[in-house]
Amino acid sequence: MMNLMHWRTVVAVADYGNITRAAERVGLTQSGASQAIALLEELLGVQLFTRDRRQTVPTAVGFQIIEQARVMLSALETIRTVVDESRGLERGTIRMACFPVVLATILPPILRRFKQSHPGIDVITLEASDEEIDALIAAGQVDIGMVVNPPASRNSVLLGRDPWVAVVPNGHRFARPARRDVVALSELVAEPFILATGGCRATAEKVIAEQRLKLDDLRVSVRDWSSAFALVREGVGVTLVPELTLPDNRQGLRILELAEPVHRRFGLVSHTKANTKAVRAFFDMLQPA
């Protein structure tokens, strides 16, 4: 079968017009080069060169074929270049901080994809609240951080968004079968309310404030989302949470969209100094998405 060495030889012969010199150029003996060309001519069933006394020149078809051989070799050269440029990209570590909900939901497929593309790069992820994440990034202790409502800047990329949804107990009047699963925020805030933060700065309270509304009847304020859901189940009140935080088991709960949807966006920001090849590769993967 044909060897890339054979094509290198053919191209060299075309360049030098001389089998002997071409042979030593590619590190073969004259005999080897001669046989290489003879083999290709045999395989293709076409004469590639006319062997004159003085020089060995390509035939017409030979010329076309040699052109393609050059294409092949230049592709091979490109491969070498790609490999060289990827040096230092195949090894590396990315330190990343992420808050819990996203870490459990949208991050895993991303990490898996990245691990496929860059098996040599370790991504070590640590869980933190978003205040902590800001601090970690500022201190340079992590390269990348997942934050809520990231500023639009060059070293940040939007990953997704997450609608705030109302959670009411089954049987609540907002959840009557006849009605669509929609509620206006203004109606919601009039209910007995359970406030949950999830350790996150982008709280329901702020969402409500941004809509120029006020909580009339704040019953409880908790940190964990799960506590809030438990309280809703008990009929203590209603709450407003990001959709991703909803538990798998929604028994006893009724989820309502907001009539005028409000989203929290989240995205990745990188420490300005963390401009390693590994980090860039990570952002590159997310960019076209």
Next chain:
Amino acid sequence: MMNLMHWRTVVAVADYGNITRAAERVGLTQSGASQAIALLEELLGVQLFTRDRRQTVPTAVGFQIIEQARVMLSALETIRTVVDESRGLERGTIRMACFPVVLATILPPILRRFKQSHPGIDVITLEASDEEIDALIAAGQVDIGMVVNPPASRNSVLLGRDPWVAVVPNGHRFARPARRDVVALSELVAEPFILATGGCRATAEKVIAEQRLKLDDLRVSVRDWSSAFALVREGVGVTLVPELTLPDNRQGLRILELAEPVHRRFGLVSHTKANTKAVRAFFDMLQPA
């Protein structure tokens, strides 16, 4: 070293996402394919695929490399195409008729070049006067003919031109050292004149007639150029011949350009029916010249 088979395997694996199926696609065992990509990864020092349980998917660098591998393979495919299209071009015969002077002067390098480009095509050349050549072409007994002043048409190509020059004996008054080696045709025709045809239709007589001139003093009319030169040497008169017909030994002769140069052009015409690949290849070679 790397084999083209290896690259075929890599591309197949990328296409199927599965080493086993790719292997049978390229006619290898699973083991062989596995070793092939392992070898390439070893050689390049780069991981090409991440072997998942479910599928074998390219890494980021692997993807770029596979792109180039496809380039290589498509080049190889192009080579196969070129070879296929050249079938019937590598064998063949061209019958050609040519008049003597050109056969001896400008044709040899052309034939040598063509023989280099198409060693499998035999060109058999026969010598004839240009009336005979016309007849041979018309009868289809030759594929290509060299003619003087060919009509501008698709199946003809101009090969060169050849100025008519005056030949006078040494010491002739036209050849005085003080004068430039130029003479006006009108002056020439007033001299004792020797007419030579060389068996060619494009005679000096016609050239003179086209310039609305007349021979005042026609002394001899011969067929062979060499006879004319001999007569000029003897001082019988002057003559007008195409430059190419001049003998190597010009002793006793003085060559003068015409003040208003007249050329005879010659070119190849092909029989309309002689549209074989071989003939087309011959014309293709001459076209860009």
Next chain:
DNA sequence: TCATGGCAGCAGCCCACCTTATGTCCAGAT
């Protein structure tokens, strides 16, 4: 727990390809 699918590793074998050595042809020189 076993069966299945998919990949890697090992041993062995074989032939494809390279080298060494020699032959051939031609051109130019003596």
Next chain:
DNA sequence: ATCTGGACATAAGGTGGGCTGCTGCCATGA
């Protein structure tokens, strides 16, 4: 004419690259 040198082809022989066959490993699913 003979010799010599350059350039390519050919013959023969050795070897290592690469393929096959088999086994092992691991994960998943019944």
